[in-house]
Amino acid sequence: MAGIPRDHRRGLDHGRRRRRPRRHPLKEHTVIKPVVVRTHLSLFVRDPETSAAWYADVLGLEVTARGPQWVFLSFGRKHHDIALIQAEDGAAHGGLGLQHYGLEIQGDVDDLRRLYGMLLSKGVKVVKTTDHKVGIGLYFEDPDGNRFELFAETVTDDDEGRRILGEHNAPSEPVELEPLY
Numbered sequence: 001m002a003g004i005p006r007d008h009r010r011g012l013d014h015g016r017r018r019r020r021p022r023r024h025p026l027k028e029h030t031v032i033k034p035v036v037v038r039t040h041l042s043l044f045v046r047d048p049e050t051s052a053a054w055y056a057d058v059l060g061l062e063v064t065a066r067g068p069q070w071v072f073l074s075f076g077r078k079h080h081d082i083a084l085i086q087a088e089d090g091a092a093h094g095g096l097g098l099q100h101y102g103l104e105i106q107g108d109v110d111d112l113r114r115l116y117g118m119l120l121s122k123g124v125k126v127v128k129t130t131d132h133k134v135g136i137g138l139y140f141e142d143p144d145g146n147r148f149e150l151f152a153e154t155v156t157d158d159d160e161g162r163r164i165l166g167e168h169n170a171p172s173e174p175v176e177l178e179p180l181y
C-alpha cells in the first residue's frame, strides 16, 4: 500500500476475518451524498482482447492492466476508465441495463465531425446523430453492440445547460451531421 495516503488506508482490512459492521443508527432521512470525481465503465464482452484492440483503434484507449478474463483501459490519465470483462459463453445482449455511455469531448462540433469521419472510415456502426439543444451527440456501437455517445457541448456553461435541458424536456432531435475527413 505504499504511496497511498494514510487517511485513505484507514478502515481497510485485507483478508482478516470480516466482521459485520456494527449498526449505527443514522437519523432518518440523513443523506450522505458521494462526492463523485470520476466515473468508469465496466462491460461484459464476448472477447476482451478483441474488444480491447477495437477500443484502442477507435477511441485511442491504452491497456493498463489485463488478467485472464479482463482487460483494463485508460483514456490516458486514470488507471482505468473502461474495463472489459469476459462474458459467459452464449451471453446475449439484453434489453435491460446500459442504454449508452456518453463521452463528452474536448472541442466543438467540428471536432465531433472529424471523429464522425474517423468512425465511418473505420467501419464503425454509427447509429444516429442527435441535437440535444445543449450539444450534439454521435452514437455508435462497439463490437458487442454496446452503445456509446461522443458529444460536443454547444452550451458550455453548466448552469445554462441544465436550464435549457429542463426547459425543453431533454430534447433529442435527429440532426444531419456532415463528417469531416
Ligand SMILES: [Fe+2]
Pocket: 100, 101, 102, 137, 149
Ligand atoms: Fe447521452
